[in-house]
Amino acid sequence: MTLEEVIAGVGAGERRAIGRAISMVERLGPEGRELAATLHPRTGRAWRVGVTGAPGVGKSTLISALIRHLRAAGRRVAVVSVDPTSPFTRGAVLGDRIRLTDHFLDPGVFIRSMASRGHLGGLAEATADAVLVLDAAGFDVVLVETVGSGQNEVEVQTLTETVVLALMPGSGDGVQAIKAGLMEIPDVIGVTKADRPGADLLVSELANALSLVPGGPWEPPIVRVRALEDGGVVELWDEVQRHRAFLESDGRLETRRRAGLARQIRALAADRLGRRVEAAADPAFLDGLIDEILDRRIDPSGAVDRVLDRAGLS
Amino acid sequence: MTLEEVIAGVGAGERRAIGRAISMVERLGPEGRELAATLHPRTGRAWRVGVTGAPGVGKSTLISALIRHLRAAGRRVAVVSVDPTSPFTRGAVLGDRIRLTDHFLDPGVFIRSMASRGHLGGLAEATADAVLVLDAAGFDVVLVETVGSGQNEVEVQTLTETVVLALMPGSGDGVQAIKAGLMEIPDVIGVTKADRPGADLLVSELANALSLVPGGPWEPPIVRVRALEDGGVVELWDEVQRHRAFLESDGRLETRRRAGLARQIRALAADRLGRRVEAAADPAFLDGLIDEILDRRIDPSGAVDRVLDRAGLS
Numbered sequence: 001m002t003l004e005e006v007i008a009g010v011g012a013g014e015r016r017a018i019g020r021a022i023s024m025v026e027r028l029g030p031e032g033r034e035l036a037a038t039l040h041p042r043t044g045r046a047w048r049v050g051v052t053g054a055p056g057v058g059k060s061t062l063i064s065a066l067i068r069h070l071r072a073a074g075r076r077v078a079v080v081s082v083d084p085t086s087p088f089t090r091g092a093v094l095g096d097r098i099r100l101t102d103h104f105l106d107p108g109v110f111i112r113s114m115a116s117r118g119h120l121g122g123l124a125e126a127t128a129d130a131v132l133v134l135d136a137a138g139f140d141v142v143l144v145e146t147v148g149s150g151q152n153e154v155e156v157q158t159l160t161e162t163v164v165l166a167l168m169p170g171s172g173d174g175v176q177a178i179k180a181g182l183m184e185i186p187d188v189i190g191v192t193k194a195d196r197p198g199a200d201l202l203v204s205e206l207a208n209a210l211s212l213v214p215g216g217p218w219e220p221p222i223v224r225v226r227a228l229e230d231g232g233v234v235e236l237w238d239e240v241q242r243h244r245a246f247l248e249s250d251g252r253l254e255t256r257r258r259a260g261l262a263r264q265i266r267a268l269a270a271d272r273l274g275r276r277v278e279a280a281a282d283p284a285f286l287d288g289l290i291d292e293i294l295d296r297r298i299d300p301s302g303a304v305d306r307v308l309d310r311a312g313l314s
Numbered sequence: 315m316t317l318e319e320v321i322a323g324v325g326a327g328e329r330r331a332i333g334r335a336i337s338m339v340e341r342l343g344p345e346g347r348e349l350a351a352t353l354h355p356r357t358g359r360a361w362r363v364g365v366t367g368a369p370g371v372g373k374s375t376l377i378s379a380l381i382r383h384l385r386a387a388g389r390r391v392a393v394v395s396v397d398p399t400s401p402f403t404r405g406a407v408l409g410d411r412i413r414l415t416d417h418f419l420d421p422g423v424f425i426r427s428m429a430s431r432g433h434l435g436g437l438a439e440a441t442a443d444a445v446l447v448l449d450a451a452g453f454d455v456v457l458v459e460t461v462g463s464g465q466n467e468v469e470v471q472t473l474t475e476t477v478v479l480a481l482m483p484g485s486g487d488g489v490q491a492i493k494a495g496l497m498e499i500p501d502v503i504g505v506t507k508a509d510r511p512g513a514d515l516l517v518s519e520l521a522n523a524l525s526l527v528p529g530g531p532w533e534p535p536i537v538r539v540r541a542l543e544d545g546g547v548v549e550l551w552d553e554v555q556r557h558r559a560f561l562e563s564d565g566r567l568e569t570r571r572r573a574g575l576a577r578q579i580r581a582l583a584a585d586r587l588g589r590r591v592e593a594a595a596d597p598a599f600l601d602g603l604i605d606e607i608l609d610r611r612i613d614p615s616g617a618v619d620r621v622l623d624r625a626g627l628s
Contacts, residue, residue: 033615040613056490128614170484176370254608261604261614266591268618273587273627277580290575294568299354300442300575301347304582313587313627 003031007038013076013138015110021137022112025129028122028275036129039136046078046135047244048142050156053166054174055085058192058227059145062166062236063088065227067103069237070141078110078134081145082127082154088145089113110134114154121278124271127154128264157184158264161256162243164188164236166225167206169198178209185213186220188239194224194232218246273313280311317345321352324451327390329424332451336426339443342436342589350443353450360392360449361558362456364470367480368488369399372506372541373459376480376550377402379541381417383551384455392424392448395459396441396468402459403427424448428468435592438585441468442578471498472578475570476557478502478550480539481520483512492523499527500534502553508538508546532560587627594625 001009001020009017021039025032051066053059063079070077081088088111103109112134114127127144134142146156157163165186167174177183191202206222221239225232247253289303298306308314315323315334323331335353339346365380367373377393384391395402402425417423426444431437441458448456460470471477479500481488491497505516520536535553539546561567603617612620622628 036615037613040607041610044610054490055493125615132613176368179369257608258601258604261607261617262600264614265600265603265617265621266588266595268614269591269595269621269625270584270588272618272622273591274580274584277583277587281580281583286576286579287572289579290572293354293575294571296355296358299351299446300578300582301350301439303575303579304586307579307583308586311583 003035006035010039010133010137011042015107018110018133018137019112021133022130025133026114026126028125032129036132039132043132043135046139046142047162047240048131048135048144048160049240050144050146050160050163051166052146052156052163052186053168053192055083055147057166057168058225059083059166060087061227062164062190062192062225062233063143063145064103065225065230065233066143066237067109068230069233071106071108075140076108076138077141077143078137078139079112079143079145080127080130080134081111081113082123083145083147084116085147086113086145110137110139121271121275124154125268128159128268131159155263155267158260158267160260161247161253162187162240164190164240166190166192167202168193169196169202175202175205175209178206179212185210185215187218187243188236189220189222190225190232190236191222192225192227195226199224218243276311276313277307280313281307285310317349320349324353324447325356327452329421332424332447333426335447335451336444339447340428340440342439346443350446353446357446357449360453360456361476361554362445362449362458362474363554364458364460364474364477365480366460366470366477366500367482367506369397369461371480371482372539373397373480374400374402375541376478376504376506376539376547377457377459378417379539379544379547380457380551381423382544383547385420385422389454390422390452391455391457392451392453393426393457393459394441394444394448395425395427396437397459397461398430399461400427400459424451424453435585435589438468438581442473442582445473469577469581472574472581474574475561475567476501476554478504478554480504480506481516482507483510483516489516489519489523492520493526499524499529501532501557502550503534503536504539504546504550505536506539506541509540513538532557590625590627591621594627595621599624 006017006020010021021035024035051059051063067077079088083089103111112130114123114130117123131142131144144156144160146154163186167189189206191199203222210220223232223236223239225236227233247256289306292298293300293303305314320331320334324335335349338349365373365377381391393402397403417425428437428441428444445456445458458470458474460468477500481503503520505513517536524534537546537550537553539550541547561570603620606612607614607617619628
């Protein structure tokens with residue numbers, strides 16, 4: 001497939017072309033850059049929703065249920081998973097696999113996991129461009145699954161309009177992080193596994209934590225979800241829609257997108273520089289610097305000078 | 315005080331000079347750099363211990379108890395706090411303040427909180443150099459208090475020989491993060507507030523989670539702590555000492571320090587480049603770029619090119 005064919009195929013929403021396009025942007029080379037630049041004018045139509053939370057809280061189950069709900073409403077849905085523990089990303093266990101298979105066979109659903117690039121870096125840029133491709137491909141909704149919130153390699157807030165935080169009963173850390181102002185306040189909170197003991201306690205702790213932090217005009221709703229039985233999924237999506245309507249009033253959407261882009265530009269710049277540092281600080285060179293530090297001939301900051309010199313960044 | 319006086323004062327362990335020295339390195343200017351480079355040959359004697367964990371788990375209470383224990387044993391102790399929610403850092407509540415006051419009056423104790431630099435960046439470099447100053451000042455133990463583990467602006471593993479993770483009953487996220495391999499495995503785990511219901515459950519969940527991840531020759535011990543009554547604090551410090559003895563055998567200490575330095579060099583390089591990007595991407599310039607993105611004249615990656623050009627980093 002030539003670059004032109006990929007571009008045309010993405011525009012026509014063709015599955016194979018979309019897959020190729022994401023593989024191209026993942027390589028972070030000139031071809032992927034040209035592709036993203038060409039597709040960018042055709043974006044801006046998808047509603048992009050981050051689904052974030054600690055491992056094991058049930059983000060993937062929630063996403064599966066959201067896909068079912070959105071498909072029943074005739075919407076085309078794409079999922080980008082950057083959670084290494086997600087069944088969308090790793091080999092799914094049997095139960096997950098059966099549930100996921102339905103989606104994989106549905107032409108109105110496209111699921112892609114972003115491979116961890118390990119020490120290579122570049123996950124932030126590859127993910128941003130994958131979301132761009134899916135937006136250009138005409139999906140109505142793009143779900144972006146990430147671990148945690150706001151402290152990750154991929155900052156989901158910069159890529160999406162609505163962030164859903166999934167918390168499950170017994171996960172006190174999330175509440176503490178909100179209270180302490182260490183966690184970005186999500187737009188919608190889903191309390192997963194809401195039939196478990198402790199769900200009521202979590203909801204009241206969350207309401208309390210949210211009342212303690214300085215709030216804006218949008219108060220994040222808390223929705224109880226039992227995604228395995230599709231319980232609460234309609235209500236959760238309704239809150240996402242309500243958040244969309246809120247943003248679409250009074251120019252708030254542009255404000256949100258501008259803030260996201262400002263952060264995204266910083267994050268992508270850091271990502272790209274990080275890759276140049278990685279390339280310059282190869283193991284042999286780094287070993288030599290560490291020898292000098294341990295011999296007390298240079299200090300760590302002096303070693304940084306030398307790495308930046310070598311990377312052409314000093 | 316001249317730079318020479320500060321250097322001499324730090325060497326003599328003088329409180330005022332130490333405070334000045336840390337303020338100098340916090341400014342990240344040429345003076346601070348010269349100071350760190352000059353003091354670096356005098357470092358390597360302190361045992362540096364990270365104390366990390368989510369907000370509210372009782373890190374500061376644990377640190378206070380450790381200080382009491384170490385002072386009773388005649389050790390000089392310094393604390394660097396980079397946790398914005400710590401009573402060492404923010405205005406302490408009354409109870410904390412009374413407990414902390416004892417330490418502040420003790421000449422064998424030095425406590426310093428690193429001010430958040432907000433969008434300025436540079437906290438990683440300032441903290442690394444503050445630890446360096448305290449090591450050069452002859453403290454036997456330097457405790458570094460941070461939030462979370464391994465995903466922070468300040469990576470405590472790069473600055474310390476032993477990392478203590480504090481977890482409290484009911485904090486399931488920590489266990490999940492260990493299971494999922496998302497959390498750096500700590501060297502010692504302190505289960506705080508161990509008189510609370512759920513402590514036994516947490517200890518068994520932790521033991522189970524640790525058994526599932528690939529382990530090295532060191533198995534992180536789990537110690538129950540009730541730091542307010544000094545319960546378990548001796549045992550916890552004994553485990554830190556046992557970890558020290560472990561590292562000091564078979565050249566493991568050098569291996570650990572080399573790995574920490576390799577990560578530190580990368581982190582400091584990223585930190586320094588991030589500051590240059592911040593300086594180049596001033597609000598007016600960034601606003602102009604965002605206008606162009608929203609008008610679909612450039613894509614976000616193209617905007618990154620322009621920022622890096624402006625920062626002289628392309």
